[in-house]
Amino acid sequence: MLRLSWTQPEDLLPHALVAAEFDGRDVADLRSRWVAAGGTPDAAVSGATPEPAPDPLRALARELLAEIDQRPAPAALVAAEPDDLDAILAAAPAVWAAPAPEMQPADLDDRVLGAWLGRASGCLLGKPVEKISLEGIRAIGRSTGNWPIASYFTEVGLDPDIAARYPWNRRSRPTSLVENIDGMPEDDDLNFPLIALGLLERIGTGFTTDDVAQAWLDDLPGGRVFTAERITYRNLLDGYEPDVAGAVQNPFRDWIGAQIRTDVYGWVNPGDPVAAARLAWTDGRLSHGRSGLYGAMFAAAACSAAVVATSVSEVVAAGCSVVPAGSRYAAAIARGVELGAGDLDDEAAVDALHAEFGKLHWVHALSNSALLAFALTRGDGDFERSITLAVSGGWDTDSVGATVGSITGALTGARGLPGRWTRPLHDTLATSVPGFAGARFTDLAARTVALAPAPAATR
Structure with a gap:
C-alpha cells in the first residue's frame, strides 16, 4: 500500500499544530478536537504514519488544517518576522x-x-547518516574508527548490533559510503x-x-x-x-x-x-x-x-x-x-x-x-x-x-x-x-x- 509522505492530511495536522503553537497561535481547541476524535497528537518524524486514517478522521484533519490557516499569528511576531x-x-x-x-x-x-x-x-x-540520531552517528563513527569524522563514512568494521540499531539511509548507502562512491x-x-x-x-x-x-x-x-x-x-x-x-x-x-x-x-x-x-x-x-x-x-x-x-x-x-x-x-x-x-x-x-x-x-x-x-x-x-x-x-x-x-x-x-x-x-x-x-x-x-x-x- 502506497503511503506518500508529507502529504496525507492526518500526517500533516500534528505538524501543523506544532508549527502554530511554536508561532504563538492559539490552536488548543483544534488539538483537543483532533485527539478527542482519535487522532494522534504526535507528528510522524518520517512524514507518514504506517496506516491511513479512517475517512471521517481524514476529513476532520482536512477541516482542521484549513482552520489553522485562519488563525492569525501574534502581532509581535508579524512585526519581528515579516x-x-x-x-x-x-x-x-x-x-x-x-x-x-x-x-x-x-x-x-x-x-x-x-x-x-x-x-x-x-x-x-x-x-548515509541522514535521519540517524546524534547518538547513532557517534556510535557508527566510533565503531568504524572514524570518530572524530575524518573521511566519508564506511561500514567496514561496523559492529552488527550498531548497524541494526542505526540503519543507514537506505537510498544513500549504495552510493555514498566510501567503498561505494563513484562520482x-x-x-x-x-x-x-x-x-x-x-x-x-x-x-x-x-x-x-x-x-x-x-x-x-x-x-x-x-x-x-x-x-x-x-x-x-x-x-x-x-x-x-x-x-x-x-x-x-x-x-x-x-x-x-x-x-x-x-x-x-x-x-x-x-x-x-x-x-x-x-x-x-x-x-x-x-x-x-x-x-x-x-x-x-x-x-x-x-x-x-x-x-x-x-x-x-x-x-x-x-x-x-x-x-x-x-x-x-x-x-x-x-x-x-x-x-x-x-x-x-x-x-x-x-x-x-x-x-x-x-x-x-x-x-x-x-x-x-x-x-x-x-x-x-x-x-x-x-x-x-x-x-x-x-x-x-x-x-x-x-x-x-x-x-x-x-x-x-x-x-x-x-x-x-x-x-x-x-x-x-x-x-x-x-x-x-x-x-x-x-x-x-x-x-x-x-x-x-x-x-x-x-x-x-x-x-
Missing part, C-alpha cells in the same frame, strides 16, 4: 561592506568551482542549485516566483520534492497561484527546504549579498515563510560573500545583513556563533545545541542553521574541519554539510581543497534535472561564472 522583501531588509542590519576591489580575489573561477565541489562533498558526507550521486541538495542555474541561464536575474514554479513543474517529478516543496507542488497542481501556493495547509514553511536552493544566487552576485538575497527571496517565497525564507536569504548572501571574502566572520556577517535582527532565525545564528567561539569541546557544544533546539523537527531551519553557524565558526575556514563538524552535529546532515561545504569551499578555492574529499567525485554529478545529464562540476562552475558581473565593492 515576509515582505522590503520589510525584511528594513528590519535587517544596516550594511555589509565587501572587500575593496583591489583586495578581492582574482580567482573567481577557482572560488566558484570550490563552492560547487565543496557543496557536493559536504552533502555526500552527510547522505556525486543524485541529491535534492544539488538538483535545486541546477534548477536555479537553469533559471538564470534561460531568463536572467529578472525571473519571477511564477518562473520558479514553472521550472519545478517542468523539471522535477513530484516524488523528488519533500516537506514544504511537496505541499507547494500539490497546491500548484490544485490550481493555486504561485504567490499563495506555499501558504495553504503547509506546516513546513519554517523548515530548511528553501535554504538548500539558493547558493547559486550568491555565486552569481559576488560581493553583493542584497542582490543575492533578493533572488533567494523570489525563489524561497514559493514554498516558505519567516525562518524558512530567511534561511534562503542567509545562504544566498553568505555565498555571495564567500566567493570574495577571506574569513568566516565576513561570510556570517553578510548572511546576517539580510535577516531581520529581531527574528528567531537571527537568534539561532547568533547562538551557533557563540557556541562555535566558546570554550566547550565539540561534542559538548553540539549537545548544548541539541538541548536547546532538539524539540524541533530534524528538518527545521532554526536548529539546522544554529548548527551551520556553529560549524562555520568553529571550523574557521578549514574545509575538512567545517564539513565534519556540520555532519557530526546530526539533524539534516546532508543539507547542512552541503551549505557548510559550499561556503568553506568558496573561501578555500578548488585548488586548496583536500583531494581525499574531491577525488571520489570524479568531477561528475548524477541528476535527473533536464539539461544537466552528464554534468561536470568544472562545466557548472564555468557556466556559473559566466553569469556573474564584476564583484561589487559595497552593498
